Amino acid sequence: MTVEPDRTRTGVEVQMQGLSRSYGTVRALDNLDLTVQAGELIALLGPSGCGKTTTLRLVAGLEDAESGTISVGGRDITRLPANKRDMGMVFQAYSLFPHMTVQQNVAFGLRLRGMGTAARNKRAVEMLELVELATQADRYPHQISGGQQQRVALARALAIEPQVLLLDEPLSALDAKVRAQLRDQIRRIQLEVGITTLFVTHDQEEALAIADRVGVMRAGRLEQLASPTEVYSRPASAFVAEFVGLSNKLAGTVSGSTVTVRGQELPLVDTSTPAGSVTALVRPEAVTLASDSTGDSGPLSGTVIATTFLGATSRITVDLGDTTILAQLGTSEATELPAGSRVTLTIRPDPVLVSAVETAASEE
Amino acid sequence: MTAAASTKTGARPARAGRRPPVAWVGTVPFLAYTGVFLLLPTGIVIWNAFKGNTGGWTFANITGLNTGLVRSAFVGSLELCVISSVVGAILGAILAYAVASGDPDGLIRRLYIAASGVLAQFGGVTLAFAFLAAIGPTSGILFHASWFYDFPWGIAVIYCYFQIPLMTLVFLPAIDGLRIQWREAAENLGGSTWQYWRHVGAPLLAPAFLGATLLLFANALSAFATIEAWEDQISYVVPQSISTSLISEVGLANVHEGDALAAGMIVMVVIVMSGYFLLQRRAARWQR
Amino acid sequence: MAALNQPLADLAADLTGPAAARRPSGLRASQRRRLNAFRYVAFIVFGLFFLLPLFAMVRFSFEGAKPGTWSVAAWTQIVSYPGPPPLLSSIEITLELAAISSAVMLLLVVPTMIWIRLRVQWFSKVMEFICLLPLTIPAIVLVVGLAPIYNKIERYNVSALMLFWAYVILALPYAYRALAAGLAAVDAKTLSEAARGLGARWPTVMFRVIVPNMWQAILNSLLLTVALVLGEFTVAYLLSYVNLQTNLFEISRSSENAGVLFSASAATLLFAFALLLILSYVGRRLRRGRP
Numbered sequence: 001m002t003v004e005p006d007r008t009r010t011g012v013e014v015q016m017q018g019l020s021r022s023y024g025t026v027r028a029l030d031n032l033d034l035t036v037q038a039g040e041l042i043a044l045l046g047p048s049g050c051g052k053t054t055t056l057r058l059v060a061g062l063e064d065a066e067s068g069t070i071s072v073g074g075r076d077i078t079r080l081p082a083n084k085r086d087m088g089m090v091f092q093a094y095s096l097f098p099h100m101t102v103q104q105n106v107a108f109g110l111r112l113r114g115m116g117t118a119a120r121n122k123r124a125v126e127m128l129e130l131v132e133l134a135t136q137a138d139r140y141p142h143q144i145s146g147g148q149q150q151r152v153a154l155a156r157a158l159a160i161e162p163q164v165l166l167l168d169e170p171l172s173a174l175d176a177k178v179r180a181q182l183r184d185q186i187r188r189i190q191l192e193v194g195i196t197t198l199f200v201t202h203d204q205e206e207a208l209a210i211a212d213r214v215g216v217m218r219a220g221r222l223e224q225l226a227s228p229t230e231v232y233s234r235p236a237s238a239f240v241a242e243f244v245g246l247s248n249k250l251a252g253t254v255s256g257s258t259v260t261v262r263g264q265e266l267p268l269v270d271t272s273t274p275a276g277s278v279t280a281l282v283r284p285e286a287v288t289l290a291s292d293s294t295g296d297s298g299p300l301s302g303t304v305i306a307t308t309f310l311g312a313t314s315r316i317t318v319d320l321g322d323t324t325i326l327a328q329l330g331t332s333e334a335t336e337l338p339a340g341s342r343v344t345l346t347i348r349p350d351p352v353l354v355s356a357v358e359t360a361a362s363e364e
Numbered sequence: 365m366t367a368a369a370s371t372k373t374g375a376r377p378a379r380a381g382r383r384p385p386v387a388w389v390g391t392v393p394f395l396a397y398t399g400v401f402l403l404l405p406t407g408i409v410i411w412n413a414f415k416g417n418t419g420g421w422t423f424a425n426i427t428g429l430n431t432g433l434v435r436s437a438f439v440g441s442l443e444l445c446v447i448s449s450v451v452g453a454i455l456g457a458i459l460a461y462a463v464a465s466g467d468p469d470g471l472i473r474r475l476y477i478a479a480s481g482v483l484a485q486f487g488g489v490t491l492a493f494a495f496l497a498a499i500g501p502t503s504g505i506l507f508h509a510s511w512f513y514d515f516p517w518g519i520a521v522i523y524c525y526f527q528i529p530l531m532t533l534v535f536l537p538a539i540d541g542l543r544i545q546w547r548e549a550a551e552n553l554g555g556s557t558w559q560y561w562r563h564v565g566a567p568l569l570a571p572a573f574l575g576a577t578l579l580l581f582a583n584a585l586s587a588f589a590t591i592e593a594w595e596d597q598i599s600y601v602v603p604q605s606i607s608t609s610l611i612s613e614v615g616l617a618n619v620h621e622g623d624a625l626a627a628g629m630i631v632m633v634v635i636v637m638s639g640y641f642l643l644q645r646r647a648a649r650w651q652r
Numbered sequence: 653m654a655a656l657n658q659p660l661a662d663l664a665a666d667l668t669g670p671a672a673a674r675r676p677s678g679l680r681a682s683q684r685r686r687l688n689a690f691r692y693v694a695f696i697v698f699g700l701f702f703l704l705p706l707f708a709m710v711r712f713s714f715e716g717a718k719p720g721t722w723s724v725a726a727w728t729q730i731v732s733y734p735g736p737p738p739l740l741s742s743i744e745i746t747l748e749l750a751a752i753s754s755a756v757m758l759l760l761v762v763p764t765m766i767w768i769r770l771r772v773q774w775f776s777k778v779m780e781f782i783c784l785l786p787l788t789i790p791a792i793v794l795v796v797g798l799a800p801i802y803n804k805i806e807r808y809n810v811s812a813l814m815l816f817w818a819y820v821i822l823a824l825p826y827a828y829r830a831l832a833a834g835l836a837a838v839d840a841k842t843l844s845e846a847a848r849g850l851g852a853r854w855p856t857v858m859f860r861v862i863v864p865n866m867w868q869a870i871l872n873s874l875l876l877t878v879a880l881v882l883g884e885f886t887v888a889y890l891l892s893y894v895n896l897q898t899n900l901f902e903i904s905r906s907s908e909n910a911g912v913l914f915s916a917s918a919a920t921l922l923f924a925f926a927l928l929l930i931l932s933y934v935g936r937r938l939r940r941g942r943p
Contacts, residue, residue, distance in 0.1 A: 062548055064681050081680070082551045089552040095545040099567050108563070109553035142649075153549075160553060390767035391775055397760055398782050401821050405797025406789055455698075462694035465687055472695065482928070483702060488883045489901050490917040491705075497914055498708035525705070528698070557683070586790030589885035593901055603792040603886075610799065610890050626796040630789060637788045 011039040011196040012073035012163045014059065019068035021054055028054040030220035032068070036164075041190055041197040042225075043211035045204055047243070051220040052200045056166050059198060061085045072163055088157030089166040093173040095153055096141040102152050103128065103137040109160035127155035130189060147178040154186065158193065165190065165197040171206060183210055204244045208232060216240045234269050238281065238355040246315075247281040248325050252354065254278050259354055261347060262299040262320075269351040278354040284315060286350050287327035292342040300345045304337050318343060409630065412623035425624035434625065437605040441585060444516040444601055448523035449580035455524065456531020456580075457573060463532065464539040477536070480529035487526050492593035495522050515600050519591055527580050534579060538572035538647060575643030582636045585629065602629055706921070713915035726911030730919060733912050735899070742899035743916075745812050749895065750881040753819040754874050757827055760820065762870065765831060766858050769840045783828035786821055791886040794821070802891050812893040815884075822887070823880050827873035834869020838862060868934075875931050879924050896920070 019032040029051045036042050044052035057063045059070055061082030069078045077085055088109075096105050103124050110120035128134040131151040136144055144152070150170050157165060170186070171179040187210040190197050201207050207214045208228040215225045216239075224236035235241035252261035257271040261280045292301050302320040314334035316327045325345065337343055414421050428434065463476045499512055512518035542565060550560040588603035599605045602625055609622035716723035733739035761783075768775045786794070798818055805814050840862055847861045863870070885897035900917070903910050 060552060061680075062551070082548075083554050083556055085552075086554075087552065089549070091545045091549065093545070094543050095549045097546060097549075097564055097568075099564075108550075111563075112554045112559055156549075156553070387767075387771040390771060391764060391779075394760055394764040394779065394782075398821070398824075400801070401798070401817050402782065402785060402789070402794070402824075405794055405801060406785075408797040408800060409793060459694060459698050462691045462698075466691060476695075478928075479702065482925070485879060485883070486921075488885045489897050489904070490883060490920065493900075493904070493913050493917045494705035494709040496908070497712035498705040500908075525702070529702075582788075586792060588792045589889075589897070592889075593885075593904060606792055606796060607890055610796065611892075622796050626793040629793050633788050633790065633793075 011194050013038050013071075014164055014196055014198070015069075015071045016055070016059070017069050017071075019055070019058060019070065020066050021058060021063065022066060027220050029058070029065075032220070032222060034215065034222060034225065036196050036198060037212075038196055039194045040212045041187070041199060041210060042213050042215055043199045043201060043207035044215045044217055045201060045207040045244070046217035047202060049219075050217040052202075052215075052217050053168055054220075055217075056089075056168050056198055056200050059164070060087055060089050060166050086160070086162050087164045087166055088160060088162035090150065090153045090157050090168065090170045092169045093146070093149075096149055096156075098141050101138050101140055102133065102144070105141070105152060106156045106159050108156065113160065123159055124155075127159045128152075130158070130192075131155045131185070145178075146174050147182055150174065150182060151185070154189070158189075158195070163196065165195045167197065167199045169200055169202065171201070172203070179206075186210070208244070214244075216243060218243075233283075234351060235281070235353050238279075238353070241281045241353050246284050246326060246328075248284065248287070250280050250282055250323070250325065252278055252280040252352075254354060259352060261352070262345075264300070264347050264349075266347060266349050266352045269353045273354055281353045281355070282325075282347060283350070284326040284328035286348040287325060288346045288348065289316065289318065289327050289329065289333075289337060289343040290346070291337060292344045298344075300347075302343060302345070304339050304341045304343060306339060307334055307337075309334075318345065320345075406630070409623050409626045412620045413627035415620050415623075425620050426628075428621060429624055429628055433599065434605055434621070437599050437602050437625075438628070440516065441601040441603075444520055444523070444591075445581050445584040447516055448520040448527050448584045449577050451520065452524045452527025452580050452584075453531050453535075453573065453577040456528040456576075457535055459528060460532045460535045460539055464536055476532070480532045483529035484526055484533055486529075487587060488589040489593040491522065491525055491590050495525075495594070513595055515595075515598075519594060519600075522590065522594065523584055523587065527584065530583060531576055531580055534576045535572060538569055538576075542568060571643045571647040575640045575647060578636050578640040578643065582633050582640070585633060585636070709914045710918050713911055713918050715911060723911075726915035727919075729910075729912040730916050733903070737894055737899065739899055739903075739912065739916065742894055742896045745894070746882060746896035749813060749816055749819060750878045752813060752816045753823060753881050754877045756816060757820045757823050757877055758870065758874065761824070761828060761831060761873075762863065762866070763858055765828075765835055766840065766862050769835060770844050770857075780828070780832070783824045785824075787825045791822055791884075792890075794818070795887045795890045798887070799891065812888070812895055815888055815891070815893055815895065818887050818891075819877075819881050819884065822884065823873075823877040826876040826880065830872040830876060831866070831869050834866040834872070835862075837869075838865045871931050871934060875927050878927060882920050882924060 014036040016032055016034045019029055019034075020027075021029040028049075032051070032055060034042070034055070044055060046052050054063065058065050061077075061080060061084075065078060069076055071077065072085075096102075097108065100108065103121065106127050107115075107120040107124040110123060115123070125134055125137065128137055131154055133148060133151050133155070136148060136152075141149055141152070153170070167186070171182055174182065183206055186199075199207075199211065208231070211228055213225055214228050214231045216223045216231060218239055224231055224240045226234075226236075231240060231244055235244065241247050250261050252259040252266075254260075254268070254273050254275050254277075256275070257268055258265045259268055259273075259278060259280050260266075261282065266280070266282075289304075299320070302318045302325070304316055305319045305324070306317040308315040308317075309331065312331060313328055314331045316329060316334055316337065318325050318327060327345065413425055414423070415425075429438070459476070463473050466473055495512065512521065546564055546568075547560055550564050555563065586603070588607065591601060592604060592607065599608055606622055606625045606629075609625065713726045714722050714724065716725070729739070730743070731740050735741075764779065765776075768779055795818075802814070802818075805817070843861050843865070844857045847857045852861065883897065884895065885901065888895040888898045889901065896916070900913055904913055
């Protein structure tokens with residue numbers, strides 16, 4: 001989901017500058033600069049240990065930054081303790097207070113702020129209606145499902161009308177189906193309320209689906225911060241290209257502003273790439289297959305070795321003789337090309353990311 | 365006591381016309397043994413509590429419990445047990461918190477848990493001797509303090525020697541069960557440390573704490589050797605009264621007074637232990 | 653102060669080491685510092701409270717005739733104290749009692765537990781209840797009911813060794829819990845079905861298949877029983893038997909400062925502690941032996 005350009009955004013800007021944090025000898029966060037626009041949802045994406053959760057916890061105040069500043073709405077909060085930061089946080093799991101009912105949980109933050117019983121109960125019910133759980137108000141956390149618990153956690157975080165919403169892998173502990181539904185619900189609510197949000201996840205599909213911008217992180221640094229489509233089709237580095245979606249690595253030659261891969265000329269993402277031999281990263285869905293009845297063997301012809309059925313689409317592995325390549329097709333087309341069929345490939349001329357030959361091989 | 369009676373006469377007879385429940389046989393030795401040496405004595409105690417001096421039935425033994433010396437023994441037991449269990453519970457909870465808030469794999473934790481395991485069982489006359497060596501008026505190495513002979517506070521301190529480790533052992537799992545996320549969520553929602561404990565931590569720990577205190581109470585109630593070795597001239601507590609009635613040659617008003625005392629103790633301990641089990645179940649409700 | 657080095661190192665590791673990295677504690681640095689200060693103080697205070705009497709007891713056992721002098725007289729007296737009865741004989745009796753009680757307890761409980769687990773599952777609740785009953789019926793109460801029973805026993809055998817009948821009962825709660833945990837860890841049903849499928853009869857299943865997998869729990873319960881017997885006073889005293897603890901008690905009645913009281917107690921403690929250590933090493937060896 002994306003935001004319509006003319007929508008008025010409420011919420012405040014969150015700015016992180018030069019944020020660093022180490023644990024012993026491990027540098028969890030290395031000089032991070034990141035600004036979340038008012039009302040924006042940024043998804044921090046990356047593998048374990050990349051620093052995304054650390055960033056979130058630093059913003060929340062649950063950990064101390066070693067250096068750098070955090071500002072919310074222009075105000076420096078770096079030294080402010082966690083309980084004075086006016087942020088709402090949703091944890092991965094188990095964060096609801098087990099001895100309180102759902103409604104009491106949601107009203108808890110308001111109770112701490114001295115709101116009267118009637119007023120806070122009214123607000124709690126409003127929040128529960130927002131997450132569509134008003135009927136469960138008198139139940140206890142252990143009596144409701146995981147997905148419902150996370151919705152309550154969201155209601156609880158929003159009840160205090162925080163300036164910023166922080167979500168730490170809120171869907172990781174849930175079933176796949178619940179995950180998708182809840183993901184969309186969170187995004188819908190976030191847009192409705194217009195709150196500035198930081199969403200941490202290791203699931204790239206999640207990040208691409210709901211974020212205004214995606215921040216891909218690795219080893220404590222931000223590799224790329226851009227819209228989902230940009231991160232996907234114009235990855236800034238080989239790591240991003242490989243972490244977000246699949247890539248084929250094919251040898252190619254750069255000259256001018258194109259790279260020639262297996263006889264086909266493709267445009268470059270970065271037109272200033274110096275000429276020479278490179279490894280080009282080609283998305284499987286950019287590869288189309290056609291049945292080859294001519295028996296030619298050229299750089300773009302090969303044999304199907306395997307098909308992976310993914311539902312609406314299928315992924316086909318093709319042996320080109322000197323290397324293998326992945327293609328992604330609609331399943332109905334894929335079934336016409338069983339293992340053993342001879343095929344010719346065409347690579348769609350999407351801009352392609354290239355990396356120097358030596359380093360490509362050393363990527364994880 | 366029918367179970368004891370039937371198993372003492374031998375193997376269970378097979379039911380006519382049905383396949384004999386052979387598997388039952390395996391439980392016979394155990395039932396026989398515990399029947400004779402556990403259930404039977406308990407039955408005897410309760411049975412005799414209601415027997416008169418010359419045979420026949422009477423409540424005299426029970427009502428006799430309310431007189432002078434004996435009543436003061438019950439009061440003494442209550443005093444000593446309440447003090448040692450409450451003090452032991454609070455101090456033990458503090459120690460448990462200190463252990464629980466450290467490195468889960470660390471040496472200190474393992475050391476204190478092992479020590480607690482040993483010390484919780486460490487009672488009896490040995491404990492009395494140890495304190496004698498430490499603070500006895502005539503022989504104490506460390507310092508002399510006759511205050512420790514005062515009842516009930518002095519001896520309660522000595523009881524804490526095994527009450528605190530017992531509390532640490534029993535209460536530690538409850539503290540471990542406090543999830544970090546609850547603390548962080550409370551903080552995130554604006555709560556201070558005090559507010560976290562008041563609204564979240566304490567309510568969650570309360571059932572386990574109360575249950576453990578009851579366990580300590582039952583434990584203190586049953587203790588005999590230590591106080592007997594520490595000061596035996598006066599019967600301060602019920603166990604000592606029982607001892608007197610069993611051993612003493614001096615005639616007692618009621619022949620079965622000892623049984624009545626013991627029956628009275630059974631009632632007390634059963635009530636306390638039931639409370640403990642109920643509270644344990646309630647505390648476990650929230651641990652998934 | 654060398655003894656504090658390890659705890660200090662421990663605390664330092666808590667604050668900065670890999671453990672700290674693993675553990676997002678939800679506490680910021682200043683809170684953590686305050687907490688560690690509290691922990692440090694707590695451990696010292698409690699440590700002193702628990703160690704001082706023990707230390708005093710050991711120190712006193714080396715005290716000579718005149719205060720301030722050293723002597724091992726108290727320790728040699730363990731074997732030479734005349735009594736009557738001689739302390740050595742009480743020690744012998746107690747050790748024998750420990751052995752007999754442990755053996756009887758294991759023979760009574762282990763086969764029954766396995767049998768119940770395999771054949772009469774529902775009975776396990778009953779067994780658990782009975783085994784935990786002695787926690788609610790303490791020794792001081794039990795002995796009142798045991799008195800008439802022991803009167804009958806004395807007609808056949810007056811030896812203090814007859815105490816084992818009662819000791820097994822006293823040990824039940826602790827031993828049962830250790831054994832139950834051990835049995836639960838063994839998939840008794842599957843193992844027994846496999847063994848029977850290969851033609852084994854019940855005794856073989858029990859003693860050659862299941863019991864060997866319960867070694868640690870068995871050792872554990874053995875240790876608990878031995879520790880209990882070594883320290884048992886109440887039942888022996890009130891049934892007018894002589895064992896180690898009653899003997900020491902009588903000695904203390906007649907001469908409160910007898911050094912042998914402290915040396916014997918310290919020796920018992922050390923013995924129990926040594927057993928604990930041996931158990932933990934054997935347990936580790938057994939665990940490592942498994943795939």
